[in-house]
Ligand SMILES: *[C@@H]1O[C@H](CO)[C@@H](O)[C@H](O)[C@H]1NC(C)=O
């Protein structure tokens with residue numbers, strides 16, 4: 342008998358070995374159960390559904406991995422199996438490990454095994470949340486939200502209508518804002534402040550013994566989007582200036598609509614997201630606004646602007662459950678920047694004027710002389726005057742400087758102006774007859790002269806006061822009074838002490854300036870093309886070119902001047 346039992350046991354062991362081996366290939370799922378030390382735990386074999394146990398053809402057995410002995414079916418055992426469930430009443434630290442449920446059937450061809458891991462941990466007192474154990478739940482800000490106390494299914498039956506207590510951060514929850522519905526917690530008027538660590542606690546009574554059950558929940562509160570139509574932040578029925586043929590990209594930025602609810606139309610036609618068209622749309626990544634609404638942006642891309650695109654609205658439309666909005670953009674021709682253009686023209690003009698001024702300043706004399714020489718110059722018609730210039734100089738008191746002055750006035754000046762340039766001069770002291778009344782000559786001559794030329798020697802005023810020479814005095818006055826006679830002031834050799842000069846001279850110097858003679862008596866200095874003579878010629882009246890050569894060559898003129906000298 343005992344041998345039979347023994348053999349039976351051996352057979353059973355052998356069979357289970359075969360089963361175990363055969364089922365090795367049929368592991369179907371893994372599960373991980375976490376439970377604090379001292380709390381009850383129930384695990385259901387999830388294979389159960391696919392087998393028919395009613396017929397008795399199949400058996401479901403729980404094992405602890407590594408222990409050939411099946412978990413007892415004795416309901417009073419701390420760990421026992423019952424139908425497809427394995428019970429830990431309660432679980433203790435040593436129970437940690439892998440458990441498996443094996444389903445074996447009479448025909449031995451169908452066998453399945455499920456493995457599950459159980460971790461029993463020490464619950465730390467004073468901690469409001471055992472992070473490993475906590476279940477994460479998410480609710481939205483709204484008028485009410487439900488928080489579930491998880492994994493209580495097998496602890497609820499008719500005998501166990503569980504009173505559940507809810508804690509937040511170890512504080513018992515009370516008040517109008519909280520309601521307790523079966524195993525759930527209801528929170529009204531949810532705000533961000535409701536986010537935090539929650540614990541639900543209850544008891545389970547089995548076989549006259551009470552077990553504590555606690556579940557940790559990490560509650561996350563998310564802002565729920567307001568219930569309103571979407572908004573388009575851009576475009577805003579505005580226009581942009583673009584150039585013909587250019588590429589244009591316009592964002593349509595919306596808030597509150599999903600991607601498929603945002604699109605562009607042009608000319609009433611939906612603009613597709615195909616890249617093959619000249620005009621297409623390109624969706625962008627979605628972002629979330631601070632209030633939880635989606636932010637979606639769709640680009641309108643015109644790869645080349647045609648003239649037909651102008652003045653035609655491109656409309657962006659967005660919609661959601663609460664309404665729809667639209668906003669358009671219009672392309673306009675880019676008008677040239679008038680102001681910038683004008684500024685540019687003005688600046689160029691100023692610059693040109695400046696350059697012309699500089700050039701004129703530098704080449705004024707040469708230009709005028711060249712112009713006169715060119716023969717185009719308009720020579721004023723006969724004004725009845727005989728002389729081009731009346732020349733005055735201070736006869737002074739002798740000395741080398743006075744000799745220089747006389748040489749200049751009587752030799753060089755006539756040589757250049759009369760012989761080379763053909764001017765007709767009246768030189769006081771050369772062309773006046775001795776004994777003639779100075780005053781009458783001077784007055785007469787001035788009336789017949791186009792210019793008055795005053796030559797100041799360097800010693801002029803140290804030796805003789807100009808005021809003492811009545812003819813010069815008179816000439817000056819008449820020049821000043823009759824402003825139509827221009828005065829040419831020539832300074833000989835170096836600085837003149839104007840402070841000691843009569844006021845009339847100072848006035849002329851200030852008004853017309855002076856030309857300075859720094860040359861010697863060489864041939865070069867006597868050329869009409871030196872800077873000095875150009876300045877003098879510039880101040881002299883214009884001379885006809887014909888008359889220039891005429892006078893220059895005419896022996897009669899020479900005779901005249903010779904006659905004058907005599
Ligand atoms: C194997 O399991 C049985 C039944 O659960 C138990 O009595 C026995 O102590 C276990 N053996 C070992 C070595 O854990």
Ligand SMILES: *[C@@H]1O[C@H](CO)[C@@H](O)[C@H](O)[C@H]1NC(C)=O
Nearest residue numbers: 397398399400445446447448
């Ligand atoms: C199932 O278990 C019962 C009793 O525990 C046994 O009589 C039966 O033969 C088993 N069936 C299979 C298929 O192992």
Ligand SMILES: *[C@@H]1O[C@H](CO)[C@@H](O)[C@H](O)[C@H]1NC(C)=O
Nearest residue numbers: 398399446447448449450451
């Ligand atoms: C073995 O028995 C099970 C349960 O009755 C059945 O589902 C399965 O099809 C059978 N397998 C074979 C090969 O007959």
Ligand SMILES: *[C@@H]1O[C@H](CO)[C@@H](O)[C@H](O)[C@H]1NC(C)=O
Nearest residue numbers: 484517518519528529530531
């Ligand atoms: C929720 O808020 C509304 C309006 O603010 C208020 O009328 C209502 O009494 C609040 N409900 C609770 C339970 O506090």
Ligand SMILES: *[C@@H]1O[C@H](CO)[C@@H](O)[C@H](O)[C@H]1NC(C)=O
Nearest residue numbers: 468469470472510536537538
């Ligand atoms: C929730 O618990 C975790 C872990 O103990 C802690 O880091 C976190 O600050 C707690 N949250 C709140 C809102 O108290």
Ligand SMILES: *[C@@H]1O[C@H](CO)[C@@H](O)[C@H](O)[C@H]1NC(C)=O
Nearest residue numbers: 576577578656666667668669
């Ligand atoms: C743009 O125009 C549409 C009608 O075409 C109008 O519904 C919308 O309110 C306007 N949007 C703005 C920002 O003016």
Ligand SMILES: *[C@@H]1O[C@H](CO)[C@@H](O)[C@H](O)[C@H]1NC(C)=O
Nearest residue numbers: 574575592593594625628638
């Ligand atoms: C539209 O949104 C995108 C992405 O948020 C941003 O880069 C772009 O500047 C926005 N465009 C306009 C016109 O506001």
